[in-house]
Amino acid sequence: MDSAGKIWMDGKLVDWDKANVHIMTHGLHYGGGVFEGIRIYETTRGRAIFRLRDHMMRFLDSAKVIDLNIPYTVDELCEIVKETVRANDPKVDYIRPIAYYGSGTVGLNPIKLPTRLAIACVYMGPYLGTDQQKKGAKVITSSWEKPSNRAAALNAKICGNYINSVLARLEAVKRGADEAIMLNADGNVAEGTGENIFMIKSEKIFTPGMASGILRGITRDSVMQLASDLGYHVEERDITRSELYVADEVFMTGTAAEIMPIVEIDSKKIGSGEPGPITLKLQKAFSEVTRGTNAKYLSWLDFIG
Ligand SMILES: Cc1ncc(COP(=O)(O)O)c(C=O)c1O
Structure with a gap:
């Protein structure tokens, strides 16, 4: 720092x-x-x-x-x-x-x-590591539950909410993983400790909706728009833990983590065990936007001058 x-x-x-x-x-x-x-x-x-x-x-x-x-x-x-x-x-x-x-x-x-x-x-650099950004990250499902929308205002980025994420992140680090996924009280996938999550199955892209107990991520929104531009079906719906295990690709999104391929969850290989083709396409599209080479999204950039 x-x-x-x-x-x-x-x-x-x-x-x-x-x-x-x-x-x-x-x-x-x-x-x-x-x-x-x-x-x-x-x-x-x-x-x-x-x-x-x-x-x-x-x-x-x-x-x-x-x-x-x-x-x-x-x-x-x-x-x-x-x-x-x-x-x-x-x-x-x-x-x-x-x-x-x-x-x-x-x-x-x-x-x-x-x-x-x-x-x-x-100065932050790659939040979950340069290697992980390229080769993908290994994550665990946290034993800590994501609070429900009844217990916390999860659409707001409130400091006190984050102790739940700190507990899950500590657990991930102690278990040798890069990051943790949290499940909500229904047992469905909510999000990472500071990232939203996406799953790809049969070329369709799925991500949990707001009722799952997530922050409405700005990177999540950017990725959903870019994926639609690329012609993909993008849908918000409940996702179970075991659906993630058998997904073709999984990735996380966040301002800090950007677009992070997930190649292992709970010691199970996801897809081929390498960042998948759609994740890589979205990473490329996102980096074009953040480098200012996609004219459609220039309004997302505030030049410092
Ligand atoms: C709990 C949580 N979920 C998701 C995100 C991703 O949001 P964004 O893409 O706006 O950074 C963050 C980070 O801000 C977060 O803290």
Whole structure:
């Protein structure tokens, strides 16, 4: 992680080491905050932020779910993000906006607490590893269940929601896997710890719908549009764990993981055990979009200038 950059914090750019929070911060104790993860890509026309406006809209929607007042419009937030990126090293490739309830009470009720807002930039590189990006990742089904939509607001990127993902990710790492898949209370596939999941069977593409207990991923949406453009049938429906085992191809999508082929689940080889042809086609289509060489999706790129 780049530790020499500037962080935009509550109205001004501060040095990395000065971007500190009070120990009684509500967001720290109870997870009362919301965040985003956004990629910066090197395109043929210079650096660009991928789907910035969509991320900022989701950020405001997430805040609405926990009644956190963010006193900025989408356009203002986009400008603040761009200002922060410009103030940092050109090598940074990932942006982390976070808004949270500040300090003022030890109780759970956050309603009178101030909103704090920060934007940080780091160098992330390939999230699950360069090798995995090319050869595919090995995943496990986590023993931790994804909370239901009755137990948590899963369409919102709320800090406190992520302890479930942290538990599953720890389990994956301890079992020597790259990532974990979580099942919901019905036993159906929900998503990865920070990724959505897709399955390909007989040239058709399937992914769980919102009722499965997932975040509406922006990469997921991009892939669904690109797959339709390529003429594939794309369908949201329930997927069982054993359907994944016998799928032709499986891949995960996320801002951090991008399009990650999955070649092994619970020690079972998926398809040929190598990234499949449709996954590779989608990876290529996605990288054309993020490199700015697909004219149709240029509006998804916010050039930093
Ligand atoms: C739980 C979860 N699911 C899915 C995703 C993928 O979403 P996106 O493609 O918008 O990054 C993320 C990452 O933001 C996530 O944290």
